[in-house]
Amino acid sequence: MSLLRTTVLLSLLLVLLASPIAAQTHRIATFNIRWDNPNDLGNLWKDRATQVIQLIQFHQIGIVGTQEVLAHQLKQLNEGLGYASIGVGRDDGATKGEFSPIHYDPARYKLEDSGTFWLSPNPEIPSKGWDASLNRICSWGKFTSQDGSRFYVFNVHYDHIGQQAREESSKLVLSKIKEINREGLPVIWMGDFNVEPENPAYQVILNQETWKDARLVSKLPSYGPKGTFTAFEWDRMPTGIIDHIFVDGKIEVLRHGILTDNYGKKYPSDHFPVMVEIRF
Secondary structure (H helix, E strand, O other): OOHHHHHHHHHHHHHHHHHHHHHOOEEEEEEEOOOOOOOOOOOOHHHHHHHHHHHHHHOOOOEEEEEOEOHHHHHHHHHHHOOEEEOOOOOOOOOOOOEOOEEEOOOOEEEEEEEEEEOOOOOOOOOOOOOOOOOOEEEEEEEEEOOOOEEEEEEEEOOOOOHHHHHHHHHHHHHHHHHHOOOOOOEEEEEEOOOOOOOHHHHHHHOOOOOEEHHHHOOOOOEOOOOOEOOOOOOOOOOOOOEEEEEEOOOEEEEEEEOOOOOOOOOOOOEOOEEEEEEO
């Protein structure tokens, strides 16, 4: 074998060995799926469940943080996707009330640690914080991916009424992330924040030197409409973004999109999911 041919083959081998790690990306999304409300006539969960599952499958989302999830909805999602999940019900720390879970593909991600805390001055127990109207929670997981990347994901659902609660929730989650992430790993923080970018609760996050809104730092300009809450209204395109994905650490945001998938002039939920593709 000639020296030139040997050199070329060795170069190709090095490229092949390096490329899977260098090229691996991760699709992560936040999706308020709307709780199974029997009064949602025309948009009942029994009709939407398959659409939610197929949307996640089609876009090949490996980790998805959902909100407003009841225990039976959690079971349906995991069974339909073949995913595992972390999280607890906000009313009792077990199965009662809405979850803010993180679903993940166990073939692609290994769960190393997880937990849930309440968005209140008493975060370790089921509780309502400040001027909030309901118990609110944050569930988190520490993951290792196939390529060896280690990172944290935090998923929240802020109160829809209490402004003080939303601002204090941002401060609390920032504090808890520092407490939990002692290794200084990359972090994805996402969810239904119930605030638009002009709100102080959003600004508290971006005022931190290292935190970025994935939508604003995406290599490809953000795709989709200018809002995320639809209220199931087909004829009205929303204008306010209240579902966000923030990143901290060595994370490259390749693309960000607000997904408007629909079926027969109906949406799978009253929120659009927000997806990012990232690389560590």
